[in-house]
Amino acid sequence: MQTKKIINNGDDAVDEMVEGILAAHSDTLRPVGGNLRALVAKNGPRPGKVGLVIGGGSGHEPSFVGFVGKGLADAAAIGNVFASPPPDPIMECTKAADGGAGVLYMYGNYAGDVMNFDMAAEMIGMDGIEVRTVLTTDDIASAPPAERHKRRGVAGNFFVFKAAGAACDMMLSLDECERIARKANDRTFTIGVALGACSLPQTRKWNFEMGPDEMEVGMGIHGEPGIAREPLQSADQIVDRIMDQLLAEMDAPKGSKVAVLVNSLGSTPLMELYIMNRRVHRRLADARIETHRTFVGTYCSSLEMAGASITLIHLDDELQRMLDHPCDCAMFQVK
Amino acid sequence: MQTKKIINNGDDAVDEMVEGILAAHSDTLRPVGGNLRALVAKNGPRPGKVGLVIGGGSGHEPSFVGFVGKGLADAAAIGNVFASPPPDPIMECTKAADGGAGVLYMYGNYAGDVMNFDMAAEMIGMDGIEVRTVLTTDDIASAPPAERHKRRGVAGNFFVFKAAGAACDMMLSLDECERIARKANDRTFTIGVALGACSLPQTRKWNFEMGPDEMEVGMGIHGEPGIAREPLQSADQIVDRIMDQLLAEMDAPKGSKVAVLVNSLGSTPLMELYIMNRRVHRRLADARIETHRTFVGTYCSSLEMAGASITLIHLDDELQRMLDHPCDCAMFQVK
Structure with a gap:
């Protein structure tokens, strides 16, 4: 017996969700170059500001796209359910979030996300955009304290993104934004x-x-x-x-x-x-x-x-x- | 087999929920005279403003208490789960919401709520506070159009309360606030x-x-x-x-x-x-x-x-x- 959901074809769920999100939040969000998996804040990126790109698999709503907007994240890359977004939408987000002061990538510490965001960072580096990455590792049940770097990122994402997004919105430097993001995650x-x-x-x-x-x-x-x-x-x-x-x-x-x-x-x-x-x-x-x-x-x-x-x-x-x-x-x- | 819930004693669920609400939202809400079933907006009621009192059974969160605050409802009376609040907390809410310009009661059209809010209105009338009542009847599945007055109030509450709360916050008269509330409900x-x-x-x-x-x-x-x-x-x-x-x-x-x-x-x-x-x-x-x-x-x-x-x-x-x-x-x- 199937579980009960209000969906159409399961394979279309993420794209249809994003269409519904855009229908509700077109004042705040737009897809970058028509890509439904790369949503940028209409009121976020601006010259001289460090861009904040977040993202990850779908199924965690309102994470991640719900936290896109002025004062928090500039853009979110959207993966399939519980699956990392591929490098393409991450790169689209990066270009859209770039204000010439560098871009910060922040996401939960999962192997697939690390692989795809790193790949995007490498490719985008060739375009001359400096990217730094801060992984969230707040789930203390997922590894012992000595192996904090192995821990997963879960709901504490929200606090870490919020702190970093504020730093970016205050027009702090990429070094400062990264420092504040790391401190927020450590705490x-x-x-x-x-x-x-x-x-x-x-x-x-x-x-x-x-x-x-x-x-x-x-x-x-x-x-x-x-x-x-x-x-x-x-x-x-x-x-x-x-x-x-x-x-x-x-x-x-x-x-x-x-x-x-x-x-x-x-x-x-x-x-x-x-x-x-x-x-x-x-x-x-x-x-x-x-x-x-x-x-x-x-x-x-x-x-x-x-x-x-x-x-x-x-x-x-x-x-x-x-x-x-x-x-x-x-x-x-x-x- | 019992359903799974994160609660303590089921009989304490509502009071413990309210304690948790007050712990989170003490900047916005306070209990009237220490009554946990009568929460008023710290930033809501003021002289010359029509007071808006909403309420109903618990179990519909964020309805009703989540919509208490400046620009929306001044106070909410909180019943047990799926049960109307008794007249006492409704009266407490009324006194706390009263700014000398009258008070509007708004809630879903359920027999228990109607009885208790009417009783409160009658008793509070003796204190010289003029009370008007607008029931929400937005659930079109609950009775045919010709019997709109028999319909229940459900999620459309939110729009009707929002319209009325704005009218109150704009310092309109009790007549005007009631008219706008009725129009919102009708539509x-x-x-x-x-x-x-x-x-x-x-x-x-x-x-x-x-x-x-x-x-x-x-x-x-x-x-x-x-x-x-x-x-x-x-x-x-x-x-x-x-x-x-x-x-x-x-x-x-x-x-x-x-x-x-x-x-x-x-x-x-x-x-x-x-x-x-x-x-x-x-x-x-x-x-x-x-x-x-x-x-x-x-x-x-x-x-x-x-x-x-x-x-x-x-x-x-x-x-x-x-x-x-x-x-x-x-x-x-x-x-």
Whole structure:
């Protein structure tokens, strides 16, 4: 039996989604040279500004294209579901985002994305555009601290992109934008918990099995195995378990400031996210850590997966300014 | 077997959700007199302004409390899951929203809500606050056109509240705010389609049965029966079916303007909503109707129900101005 989706032909899902995105957000987005897999912000790139190009597979909406707009990313390259975009749309995005001050590539640390973005960077380098790359590696369940460079990028993407996008919008240099992006990534920590699987539009079969009373802690946003498969616990127990690990890794002194992201992986509704957020705030207060800003909603999903993730970014004054900087994106605004 | 939810005790779900909402949105919201079921906008009510009080059962997040903030609703009364708030929090909201120019009550047309809001209006009238009520009745699947007053209010709430909230924020009179609210409701039309059921936090059992290849057209946001139970169709077929009915009811001449809302009922992800939106726009273009603005996302949900709704509001110049008026709410912004 196929999973239930409101789609047409599964092979057309991404292109049809992009057409629907452009129909809704034509004030903000346009396809570069008619390429539906390379969307650029109408109000983003400008001379002298470092360009920010993000991207990755589809199925994580509003990541990545939802974060394209003035103050955040200049362009997003859009891959098939859970598959990296090929070099072509990445190059299109790069040219469209280029303001003569260099371009920053930012995306989650996945082998396919690294290969294609690197290939694009190499080819675009021949056109004289300087490209730097900052991978996001916020998923602390995906590798031990000593192997941070092996970790995957998940919902914490959002904080790292936001900080970098603000730096670019403030017309800082490529060196500065890269430094701020790396610092934001170093200080961003995420763990997710899945309660159910997701299914690709092409196959409409669940991409893994999960028992009716099970959850998986640390699962990746493409269904990569987590660190523990266990009976489903209460919201407070789940949050405590995640917060214990996040706080241990973050290792922030009392009086530190953070921002919080409680993110739905797809089908977990706001009611549950806010119940989680209640406990997140309690744990932060207990640890004498100040919460500067809280984001609750769907920021990085995994199709219709049930579950949620919690992200903390350990702010300093500079990162706080970057987070508070206004942005005006297709699917996200900060005033 | 219980449904999977990230909650603690099901009876505490609403209060714990509100605590989590206040933890995230304390810049915008505060509980009136410490009552967690009566949240008022910190930046909303002011002398001489008509107050706008909305509300209803929980489980529809971000409706209703997410739309509380300057430029939209001044306060929301929060009921238990799928249950009307009692008169007390409605009265608290009314007093907090009152700026001496009268207060407008707006909510979906459900018997329990009507009873409790009317009771609150009567009691508050004794305090000398003039209250007017405008019910939303946008769900065209819930009664025939001749019995519009019997129809339920669903996702189209959002457009009707938005128009009224703008009128209030522009300091129009109570008469004018009520007139604009009624006009917005008269010109707003919604149909939803459900692919799956939802489950209450207290019972954690599916609230209706649906076959693995079925959908229900016209289902209400509490699982009220729709107009047809059928095999699941393609996105384009579903949209065509809904748009045929919406366009017939709206009966707008060529050259008319509308705004569109493609709303997730809970677990249907953005990819599917945008695929629907693509077809919505094609149908509107074919009908020579101009789309002024498009909203895609979760605006009025039904816990974790799978499915989506489409809403059209037939704009005139006045309603267009109201829709474009800025607002700054807990979970929604218009610049």
